[in-house]
Amino acid sequence: MAFRITARRLAARVPAAAVSNPRIDGHQKHSRIRRRWDRDADMDQVDPAHPARPAPVAATEPRNDWTREQIAAIYNEPLMELVHQASTIHRRFHNPAEVQLCTLMNIKTGGCTEDCKYCAQSTRYQKGTGLAAKKVESVESVLEAARVARDNGSTRFCMGAAWRDMRGRKNSLQNIAAMVRGVRDLGMEACVTLGMIDAHQARELKEAGLTAYNHNVDTSREFYPSVISTRTYDERLQTLGHVRDAGIHVCSGGILGLGEETKDRVGLLHTVSTLPSHPESFPVNALVPIKGTPLGDREPLAFTEMLRTVATARVLMPSTIVRIAAGRKTMSEEKQALCFMAGANAIFTGEKMLTTECNGYDEDKEMFDRWGLEPMKSFEKSPKPVA
Ligand code: SF4
Numbered sequence: 001m002a003f004r005i006t007a008r009r010l011a012a013r014v015p016a017a018a019v020s021n022p023r024i025d026g027h028q029k030h031s032r033i034r035r036r037w038d039r040d041a042d043m044d045q046v047d048p049a050h051p052a053r054p055a056p057v058a059a060t061e062p063r064n065d066w067t068r069e070q071i072a073a074i075y076n077e078p079l080m081e082l083v084h085q086a087s088t089i090h091r092r093f094h095n096p097a098e099v100q101l102c103t104l105m106n107i108k109t110g111g112c113t114e115d116c117k118y119c120a121q122s123t124r125y126q127k128g129t130g131l132a133a134k135k136v137e138s139v140e141s142v143l144e145a146a147r148v149a150r151d152n153g154s155t156r157f158c159m160g161a162a163w164r165d166m167r168g169r170k171n172s173l174q175n176i177a178a179m180v181r182g183v184r185d186l187g188m189e190a191c192v193t194l195g196m197i198d199a200h201q202a203r204e205l206k207e208a209g210l211t212a213y214n215h216n217v218d219t220s221r222e223f224y225p226s227v228i229s230t231r232t233y234d235e236r237l238q239t240l241g242h243v244r245d246a247g248i249h250v251c252s253g254g255i256l257g258l259g260e261e262t263k264d265r266v267g268l269l270h271t272v273s274t275l276p277s278h279p280e281s282f283p284v285n286a287l288v289p290i291k292g293t294p295l296g297d298r299e300p301l302a303f304t305e306m307l308r309t310v311a312t313a314r315v316l317m318p319s320t321i322v323r324i325a326a327g328r329k330t331m332s333e334e335k336q337a338l339c340f341m342a343g344a345n346a347i348f349t350g351e352k353m354l355t356t357e358c359n360g361y362d363e364d365k366e367m368f369d370r371w372g373l374e375p376m377k378s379f380e381k382s383p384k385p386v387a
Pocket residue numbers: 112113114115116119120121122161162163164195
């Protein structure tokens with residue numbers, strides 16, 4: 001739909017504070033008005049069939065002032081239309097042929113004191129899952145796995161430890177810093193997921209050369225307490241703040257199929273898309289039910305919800321890397337291709353994803369060949385974190 005704005009309408013949009021507040025200088029005033037004007041301009045492009053729907057398809061830069069209503073309107077669009085819009089935006093912000101290959105290694109399996117209901121690594125479900133806790137992997141064994149991943153085309157190596165937090169783990173942090181340095185020396189991006197960290201620990205990881213820190217918010221704020229009771233949503237956001245402040249890329253996403261409703265998937269998307277800066281990476285996981293955990297018998301979520309989440313994430317966070325994470329093993333190649341079409345541009349590849357199966361390197365190479373995809377090069381798609 002063509003967009004027109006009159007001077008009178010523009011004047012009506014100028015925030016009163018920008019006009020009357022003497023503390024706002026001319027330049028600030030202009031940029032505030034401009035930002036507001038740009039945002040409203042986008043919002044004026046509405047589909048007559050869906051008046052509540054904004055047209056963020058015209059976006060040329062990320063914004064983080066989304067409302068839940070706007071996100072719900074996008075999420076609930078006719079699916080083919082949503083995929084088309086996401087695909088259009090994806091092409092403006094990314095090379096659509098590029099997909100990042102990332103390999104995840106469990107550097108400390110099991111024995112976690114948290115109670116995440118989906119996780120086999122919690123001590124609370126150990127009786128049912130039979131998963132034994134192991135010691136932390138050696139630096140050498142981790143770097144050997146990273147070398148294999150690199151030789152198979154992975155450009156990001158992610159190391160996960162089943163911990164609540166890093167308190168009292170000074171030696172472990174030093175070991176992990178050595179792993180991070182080693183991964184960087186291999187020419188790869190380094191990512192870790194170690195539970196909650198404080199500002200000091202974040203700075204140490206930054207000094208070691210860490211590229212990204214993964215800490216998922218998992219679901220909406222409202223649904224979160226029915227999945228995890230041992231740490232709060234705000235504690236998660238606090239860790240993300242420390243990571244961001246240290247200048248490390250934030251990787252934060254969610255898990256679908258936990259029993260949440262559409263409004264919770266919208267809530268998850270609202271949380272991440274309204275952070276002070278968008279996460280550099282947004283992993284979309286589908287629950288892999290593990291026998292012995294409280295969610296071990298859950299029915300799989302409809303694929304269309306996964307696709308809607310991927311596409312909506314692409315629309316809301318156009319610069320972010322949208323990652324298909326756990327659960328990809330159960331998706332056909334055609335379903336994965338639809339996700340790439342809708343803006344997904346990263347996958348985990350290798351043998352394992354923490355405790356669940358992952359698509360192997362060769363399988364993914366063949367899929368890339370069939371669909372004309374190519375691995376993203378290291379460090380080429382990472383936008384600078386906003387301070
Ligand atoms: S998801 Fe992480 S924090 Fe939660 S129980 Fe598993 S290892 Fe622990």
